[in-house]
Amino acid sequence: MIPKDQENKIVKRSFKVPRRYIFYGLSVLYLIGDIYWFDGPLKSRIDNRLKDDRVDAQELAIREEIVATVNAHPIRRYDLDRATQEYCRKNGISMGEISRSRANAIRLLVLDQLVIDRLIWFHSHHYPVKLSEDEMNDALIRFRRGFHSSEEFEKETSLQGFSVSRIDNFLRNQFMQRAWIEKTLEKHIVVSEEEIKARYESDIFISMMPERVNLRHIFLATLDQDPEQVFERVQSIYIKLKEGQSFDEMAMKFSEDSRSKHEGGDLGWLTRERVPKDFYDKVSNIMIGKISTPFKTSLGWHIVHVIDRIGSSKASLDLIYDEIHATIETEKRQVAVEALINHIKSKAKIRYTGQFTWIE
Template sequence: MNKTLLSLLAAALLAASPIHAQDIVPLERIAAVVDEDVILQSELDRAVANVLAQYAGRSDQLPPREILERQVLERLVLVRLQTARAGQMGVRVSDAEVDGAVGMIAQQNGFTPDQLRQQLAADGLSFDEFRSSLREELMVQRLRQRFAQTRIVVSDAEVDAALAGDAVNRQYQLAHILVALPDGATPEQITTAEEKIEGIKALVERGEMAFQAAAVRYSDSPNALEGGSLGWRSLDEIPTAFSGAVQSMQPGEVLGPMRGPSGFQLLQLVEVRDAQNAGSVTQYQARHILIRSGGDVSDEQARARAQTLRARAAGGADFAELARENTDDPSSRERGGDLGWFTIDQFGPDFGAQVAGIEDGAISEPFKTQAGWHIVQRVGTRQAAADNDNRRAQVREAIGQRKLEDEWNRFLREIRGEAYVDVRSAAAPAGTGG
């Protein structure tokens, strides 16, 4: 509806009946326009309230309200951009799949779905909004899964090099602070960012602020509100630009500032430990349905059939029964497609990446290997003693995760830089990207 038509409609409504001040209902404010979508101020307010609730009793660690709003708004923008890209790529999440995710979360917290709904209401959260957030999260997971399948490759030479260095025996808990730079930053922007990161490091080194508190208050990274935590990582999961230095650091020591593709960074080594599972490897249990092409079945027909079967499984049909009736894999047909326990590369890197990229109980999108089109339902995971082959699989997985994180962060910067983002929240600086 164009502005002229809106004006005419408003004039007609005004002429039709008098409006009193007490009858006026304010329109919903817009916090940001993201391409063809919007983020409402009420959405931003709820997200900020959630952060404040998480920091109850520790609110002094949070940045000023306007900075906190900017951080939270940027998170919301990135989620919208990812779900939009997922939709453009044909990623869909059905109501039945959202129901399944709700049931899993309820079970993990010792609730029935109805009890979870009641708990959310008691916490002042809308069940519909909770479902919407879950749908977005599932879409982002599937987008990341497709991304890993198409862009992440780990060579045997990389695995050999990592095994030669015995890089999987120790794990490092890391945190970081990022002062971001835009693409094509001017010399003035670079100087300002460099001065800011040096100032943050000085605060930490003088003991005026803990590293995690400084990350919450000053970092431009999406994980700022988690204190910049990068979690526990093996050496293979640490970017090669930092891995050498990290091995010689002491807990509490800060590395940097370092200039990277996103801007200037500080990296802190929080703690070091011997990997508890250095002699073990992750194994997966999964069911699959294979649809082969060839003969009278074209590749497109095989893909469409796999998509139809996936939709039936997501809609509640028993996956094992579907496999018995439809799979072209005779070795697993009688077991309902069950492949038993296997490592990430046992059935090839493409198959393993798909299984590793979904959660237990989830069903993959159709994907293609040399054997044909597959859909996979992941049943569970476990740690098993690592022989040489399993150790290689463990190292391959660690390298793949590190590469995925690097490439995924680069991808997020790309879609953020290409997007039209008009920030209108009063507490956030106005600006347009893309």
């Protein structure tokens, strides 16, 4: 039994706060007051240090010509310029012939795609999907088959300013990124048989086979070329065709469409949806077995030989089952890719320097 007076002493002693805790508390209050309430000397030093860091980052961006960083990986002016040139080349756009506002809009679009590419690269290397060496080599061989010979591949590579080894490394990275995307999305793009049947029944247009035309062509590009010289060349080719020269041989010799020239210009069966409107509008007026006069589209000059044509017709489910499957899968893939991009963007540290983006 503890005496009453001793119990009171123990209770009083238990509520006594050590002096060091009081000192610690006052120090914390001082720091909070300095930084958040009074703009004291400590806050001034922190602000100056942050300002110096911002100045250093800006100077670095200018010195290294950095347009943006993605998780600390830089995108430089050179990357943006080259990607913009490639975008314009693929879309038949000449930067010298468009307004400055449109040119800047294109650069912003390309920059956004570069950011997405870096994010996908980042994730595919940090969470890689294992690919065998045989898979890699098969993919490289399939790519090179788009060229007539190794010499042509090396020549085209050199014209683009790359070495063969650099192209191979680039393609390997592309395959790894594609494999990572497929692995990430695979559970979101499963298509059931019920979905296919429902789409066939509900979509009256999908069961209609559109008009198709089987053709081959000779193509001469006009981008960055002298228009008069291109016109003279295409007219010369057309005259030789009228004189009885083989279309296949002329296509293999003169066509600038690398995908079809080695096949005698054969484009296979095409529908209106698969080709530019200005091209199909011309093709639709050419009779079966006839060779067109040269005509110009947004991409360049064409001479077309129409081999056959099939009108639109109702198709059975069995006939277009795979096509409906591919359509639904593509729709799901598009939604899944957009969701994936938005997700990885929201988690990434993306910084735009404001330098070298615009054409002044």
